[in-house]
Amino acid sequence: MNNKRFYITTPIYYPSANFHIGHCYTTIVADALARYKRLDGYDVFFQTGTDEHGLKIETKAKEAGVTPKEYVDKIIENAKDLWEALEISYDFFIRTTDDYHVRRVQEIFKKLYDKGDIYKGEYKGLYCVPCESFWTESQLVDGKCPDCGREVKEVSEEAYFFKLSKYQKQLEDYYEANPDFISPVARKNEMLNNFIRPGLEDLCVSRTSFTWGIPVTFDPKHVIYVWVDALSNYITSLGYPEESELYNKYWPADLHLVGKEIVRFHTIIWPALLLALEVPLPKKVFGHGWLIVNGGKISKSLGNYTDPRDYIKSYGVDAVRYFALREVPFGSDGVFSEEALILRTNADLCNNLGNLVSRTIQMAIKYFDGNIENKNIEEDIDNDLIYSTSHLKEITDKKMEELKVNEALEEIFDVLRKCNKYIDDSTPWILAKDDSKKDRLETVLYNLLESIRVCATLLQAYIPDTSKKIFASLKIDVNNFDDIDKKVERYELGLEKPANLFERIKEN
Ligand code: MSP
Numbered sequence: 001m002n003n004k005r006f007y008i009t010t011p012i013y014y015p016s017a018n019f020h021i022g023h024c025y026t027t028i029v030a031d032a033l034a035r036y037k038r039l040d041g042y043d044v045f046f047q048t049g050t051d052e053h054g055l056k057i058e059t060k061a062k063e064a065g066v067t068p069k070e071y072v073d074k075i076i077e078n079a080k081d082l083w084e085a086l087e088i089s090y091d092f093f094i095r096t097t098d099d100y101h102v103r104r105v106q107e108i109f110k111k112l113y114d115k116g117d118i119y120k121g122e123y124k125g126l127y128c129v130p131c132e133s134f135w136t137e138s139q140l141v142d143g144k145c146p147d148c149g150r151e152v153k154e155v156s157e158e159a160y161f162f163k164l165s166k167y168q169k170q171l172e173d174y175y176e177a178n179p180d181f182i183s184p185v186a187r188k189n190e191m192l193n194n195f196i197r198p199g200l201e202d203l204c205v206s207r208t209s210f211t212w213g214i215p216v217t218f219d220p221k222h223v224i225y226v227w228v229d230a231l232s233n234y235i236t237s238l239g240y241p242e243e244s245e246l247y248n249k250y251w252p253a254d255l256h257l258v259g260k261e262i263v264r265f266h267t268i269i270w271p272a273l274l275l276a277l278e279v280p281l282p283k284k285v286f287g288h289g290w291l292i293v294n295g296g297k298i299s300k301s302l303g304n305y306t307d308p309r310d311y312i313k314s315y316g317v318d319a320v321r322y323f324a325l326r327e328v329p330f331g332s333d334g335v336f337s338e339e340a341l342i343l344r345t346n347a348d349l350c351n352n353l354g355n356l357v358s359r360t361i362q363m364a365i366k367y368f369d370g371n372i373e374n375k376n377i378e379e380d381i382d383n384d385l386i387y388s389t390s391h392l393k394e395i396t397d398k399k400m401e402e403l404k405v406n407e408a409l410e411e412i413f414d415v416l417r418k419c420n421k422y423i424d425d426s427t428p429w430i431l432a433k434d435d436s437k438k439d440r441l442e443t444v445l446y447n448l449l450e451s452i453r454v455c456a457t458l459l460q461a462y463i464p465d466t467s468k469k470i471f472a473s474l475k476i477d478v479n480n481f482d483d484i485d486k487k488v489e490r491y492e493l494g495l496e497k498p499a500n501l502f503e504r505i506k507e508n
Contacts, residue, residue, distance in 0.1 A: 005045075006037040007250040011258050012049040012094060012233050015075035016060050019082055020305035021324075021336055022259075022291050028324040029288070029405055030257050031088045036400050036461035038089075039480045045250045047237055048083070049094030050076055054226040055133065058212035068212045069097060085312050086321065087464060094237045096214075096229055104236035105229050106217045108277065109205075111241065112162065113218070117276040120219075123159035123204045126152040134209075160206040160222060167272040168200045174271065180284055182267050183403065184331045187260065187287040191267050203269065231270045235279065253282040255403075263287035286403055289333035311341065315505060318463035319345040325462050326409045342505045352416050353455075353466070354501035359423065360448045361473055361498050367432050367441060370493035374446045375439035382447055385422045388415050389451045393484050396458055409462060412455050419451050449474065449491050457484050466501055473498040 010030045013023050027048060034046035052072045061071035076095060083090065094101060112118040125134040128145035135145065135152060145152050175181060175188060175196075182188035206222035207213065213223025234256065238247035258266050266285045274281050293305070311320050323341045326348065328334025364372050392415055399408035422444070431441040456470040457478050471478050475493055 004037075004040075004042040005250060006034070006042040006255075007045045007253040008034050008037075008047070008255045009234055009253055009257065010048040011256075011262060012051040012096065012230055013079070014054075014056070015050045015052055015072045015079065016056055018075060018078050018307065021308050021311070022305075024082070024086060024308050024320070025291050025324050026257055026259065026288065027083065027088055028086060028321050029330060031086075031090075032321075032325055032405060032462050033255070033257075033400065033403075035089055035464065036396075039461055040397075041480065041482070043249075045092065045246075046090050047092045047094060047234070048088070048090045049092075049233060049237075050079065050096065051226070051230040051233070052076075052095060052097045053213040053223070053229055055207075055210045055212070058210055061212075072097065082308060085309050085317065087317055092237055094233045096233060101233060101236045102214050104239075104241060105214050105224060105232050107241050108232055108236075108273075109224055109228070110217060112273070112276055113160070115276065117163045117166070118160050118205060119163070121159060121161045121202075122156050124154070124156040127155040127209075128152045157208055159204050159208070160216065160219075161202040162205045162228070162273070163276070164200045164203045164269065164272050167275050168196060170275055171200075171268065171271060172196055174275075174281060178281075178283075181281070182263065183284060183286045187263050188267075191264065195264060195268055200268070200272075227265055227269060228273065231265065231273065234270075234282070240279070241277075252280040254284065256282050256285045258285060258287055260287040260289055286331075288331055289328065291328070291336040292333055293336055306338075311338070315341065315345055316465075316502070318466045319349060319502070322349055322409075322463050326406050326413075328406065330403055330405045339508065342507055345502060346504055346507065348413055349463075349466070350502040350504050352413055352420065356416055356419050356423075356448075357452060357470055357473065357501055358498055360419075360445065360452060361493055363428055364445050364449070364491065364493055365495055365497065367428070368445070370495055371490065372442055372445050372449060372493070373490040374487075375442045377440040377443045379426075379440070381422065381425050382443075385415075385418050385447060385451055388418055389454050392454060393458065393481065412458055415451060415455055419448055422448065446491070450487060453478070453488060454484055457481065469499075469501055 008030055010026050013019060030046065030048070034044050038044045050072065057072060058068050061068040064071055080093065109118065126137065126140065127134055128148065128150060130148055130150060133145070133147065139146055140152065141149070144150060172192070175192065182191060205225040205228050206216055207225065208221050211223060213226060214229050216222040216224060234253055235247065235251060238244060238251055240247050240251070256266055263285065271281045308320065319341065323344050327340060327344055364370050392411060395411050396408040399405070399411065426444045428441055428444055431437040431444065452470065453474060453476065456467045460467040473493070474491060476488060
């Protein structure tokens with residue numbers, strides 16, 4: 001039985017509007033990590049989905065004149081189509097409106113209530129009646145509702161609370177004992193200093209002011225707080241709290257990938273709920289940065305975004321995937337723009353990778369009718385390329401383990417750059433003029449093909465279509481990373497000139 005398991009999740013997205021490139025960002029990174037692990041022999045469970053309850057969706061649906069379920073169904077259809085276009089290899093798509101999820105969240109809530117960790121109390125706040133929203137003093141604008149500018153009034157409503165305060169010490173101890181639980185480390189310090197150490201307050205976990213949510217079974221005028229509903233997705237999908245093979249196999253999750261603004265929910269509320277349920281905690285939560293456009297976060301409510309499929313149509317899926325994975329150090333904020341996407345595609349995919357593959361294959365065809373084997377006529381200038389190629393997987397393993405996805409790609413493209421330099425330094429066109437150098441020329445081309453093969457094998461995790469095209473041109477079958485060390489004895493490329501992997505895009 002395979003003991004190498006890897007459970008990775010994206011946040012479940014709000015289907016309040018169609019998804020933008022910011023949502024694609026997290027999902028593409030999660031996909032690359034999932035693919036990498038699968039190729040490395042892991043049994044992977046990669047989950048994504050949608051977080052469909054709450055007042056915001058209820059309001060949106062009302063505005064559109066449809067039921068909340070009708071409203072979200074449409075957006076989810078669109079999201080699944082987008083994930084297909086981006087070749088997201090998820091194993092499971094959870095919707096919080098799915099029956100099993102609703103039932104299991106209700107059971108979780110009841111379990112916590114029976115245990116005494118959820119109790120009934122009173123929620124006091126400032127309420128805007130037309131907006132059906134609670135606000136805190138600091139959120140008000142000139143003392144009025146920040147959404148509609150009308151008067152708010154102090155109200156109190158009966159609500160259930162979760163004893164978050166009870167878990168403060170345990171959380172702090174857990175952070176201490178598991179220094180890698182929250183990453184990057186700056187986010188961990190932020191959680192400790194801004195939230196945990198100043199003291200955690202009990203959390204209001206039910207609402208009576210709207211109905212689009214999961215009802216509390218024993219008090220159905222209450223719906224369960226949307227974050228309790230949403231966070232539970234990571235275990236309800238596996239069958240919890242029922243006995244289940246999936247749960248036993250994959251929980252605890254290896255990695256929750258989340259945006260930086262929701263680290264708090266995943267590293268305080270979620271582990272506290274799990275501690276209360278006496279369930280093991282996830283191994284790692286990674287908080288990444290945002291993609292910014294024109295100085296601001298890309299946002300559904302600002303409407304400052306293009307349908308990501310438009311970029312795929314114009315530049316191809318691997319250009320979009322590559323940009324998301326390579327442009328921004330994973331963890332930091334980064335700028336998304338079409339110009340940057342074009343520059344990146346031209347520089348790396350078209351010049352560095354695409355030209356290398358076509359040049360090498362064309363030389364192999366021209367000088368050897370496409371048949372290349374290692375003639376072992378070595379020279380010193382080969383050493384750097386051969387060494388870097390044979391150690392590349394070791395390096396990308398480490399980078400991926402540290403979630404430095406952009407750096408893993410940088411390393412692969414560095415080897416490709418070395419290949420280009422190797423062509424310049426070994427001057428095959430000069431070797432070709434001298435019959436006595438024929439074996440040396442074949443050795444050079446063999447070394448290039450081997451480096452391309454290794455890079456393309458690793459690139460399957462990031463830009464799978466491009467890797468497939470390269471394998472087709474090299475006339476080889478490659479499956480997983482086990483094949484990396486298996487040198488190809490003889491390349492038989494045929495005489496057909498390969499199609500360009502990437503067309504150069506016009507830069508403005
Ligand atoms: N529904 C909650 C998550 C519940 S998880 C149990 C939610 N949804 S969201 O749709 O608002 O955001 C989901 C994720 O998308 C977040 O991690 C958020 O950071 C990410 N992104 C949304 N816009 C983004 C960018 N512009 N850039 C990068 N990621 C962004 O929060």
